[in-house]
Amino acid sequence: MRIISYIVQKEFLQIFRNKAMLPIIFVLPLIQLLILSNAATFDVKNIKFSFIDNDRTSTSRGLISKFEASNYFDVLEHFTSKELADQAMEKGAVDVILDIPRHFERDLVKNKKAELAVYTNAIDGAKAGIENVYINQIIREYNQHLSASLSLTDHQVARPINILAIPAFWYNNTLNYKTFMVPGILVLLVTMITLFLSGMNIVREKEIGTLEQINVTPIRKSQFIIGKLFPFWVLGMVLLTVGLVIAKIVFSVPIVGSIGLIYVFTAVYILLILGLGLFISNFTETQQQAMFIAWFLMVIFILMSGLFTPIESMPPWAQKLTLLNPIRYYVEVIRMVMLKGSGFIDVIYQLSVITVFAFVMNGLAVWSYKKTN
């Protein structure tokens, strides 16, 4: 015990003595949390909108004014011809072109039917899809408004039935993406920092030759490993705490569930990540190699975590693969507990999976650590 506590002391001493390391551990992740949470949004705003109004009637102007009124669209320009609009699209000056044909109003009144052409820049497919939804929504609303007024003038008995859908978004009433993203990004930061630090730590001792010196001493592997990794476990927990405080104060993310449960889950989760870091250490000779492997895993973990793209929309094989991704479970749990107020019983599946992973990973790591000696 005395030996372990001395190694822990030594590790902390080294961490705090390293002037470059402290900001890397604490300041950088928090900057990331602040920047990413504000920047990584699924909202598409400031869409560069342009139109060609060949009709020039009150109806066409009314439609355009609807776009002007929307805060998603910046109505940039009125083109006189399709050619000019196309050129602007080529240059990237506009994202969306609405082409209103001649006799738009007349066709609408006469035939109860008119056509509009919408051209969208689909280089970013996801963005184009969302833009399309916005556009359709505006046009549909306008259409309803029009048909209501048209039917009045027609003195018709049968009035159009307006179906109004009122969406209710559970656990995130205003669909505030920050509420959704902040816990997720916090998960990434905790994972990243603990994985990188633990992955590089023992390799560093290998690199500077101290591991050889340590290996000649009667110190037991378990003492050494626990002593080396415990400080990073503490750092991970501190990071989580600071992150939660920022989430609450800066982003006002609701914490509906029990904070204790988040800590319990994180405690086991970090053990798993530390085991993974140790495992990486065992199979690498330099910090550079360790860093690359850690990055490789991290990118896969992040992109397949369901944080940025929903797991449900992945192909079946990828969905199965995400079952091995620890970040996936952590993202699920932290969102469930923070936003939905899930209790221990609700997260027992994720908790047991992570516990099993932690045992397997640490077992492998300790086993392979012996082999390298």
Place this chain on the structure above:
Amino acid sequence: MSISVHNLSKSYDKIKALDAISFEVNEGELFGLIGPDGAGKTTLFRILTTLLIADEGVAKVANMEVVKEYKRIRESVGYMPGRFSLYQDLTVLENLNFFATIFGTTVEENYELIKDIYIQIEPFKDRRAGKLSGGMKQKLALCCALIHKPKVLFLDEPTTGVDPVSRKEFWDMLKRLNKHGITILVSTPYMDEAALCDRIALIQHGKLLEVDSPQNIVDRHQKIIYNVSAENTYRLIQDLKRFPTQEAVYAFGEFIHYTDSKSSFSPEELRAYLLQNNHKNVDIHTAVTTIEDVFMDLASTFKSEAIEN
């Protein structure tokens, strides 16, 4: 017997780092392992300090078998690797305390043993190890290797890259430690340090060439060595190598060391030959044989034997 090695072999892929070597080191002895880089010194050290497992053979340290009783060996040996391997970002005192703790002891408990050495670095005890000079680093590393009062001390090229004054000091310290009854196995590529050991083993290409006290090794060497000098050293070497009965020619300090294969050789013969070849200021006199001469001789016969085989 403090260290006993019997028929030890170790190969890395196809390269034989150690080839069936056997030797013994007595208790309280200062034993030197002398050989050039790549001779297999570090491999032998790593096997004896339980960091590496040999392919064949048996090795015992302090009467314990290196494979079966590796745990107990680790408690009773001190190892100082060739490369400085302490924590550069910890201070002198922190390093010392760290190693004392993981050996389950304290600095105070064995202070007596390291006192002589520690006093020299004590003024810098709050300085980080990385900021120490080369000689200071060596002293700190030695303190850390001694802190648990080991029975056997392994020093792998402790003086490589250390200035001559510090080197001398270091060897004086080893001599003093020896008096505490600690067996020391030290390796070095410097032949002049060999003379300071109680006994030495000359090693090359994973084979031991000779094991004995430095004096005996030199005494047993029958060949007379001549110091030869002339104005143009480069031409001198070329011409000496062309002399029909030459056996070995190699530069040694300001002289060329020359040995002849003929027992009836007289230096006058050589002088006449060199003057004939327009050498000026030719000087030939017998030299005092050193370990280096013996090593060069043994290494060359070893090589020619190997070629013949």
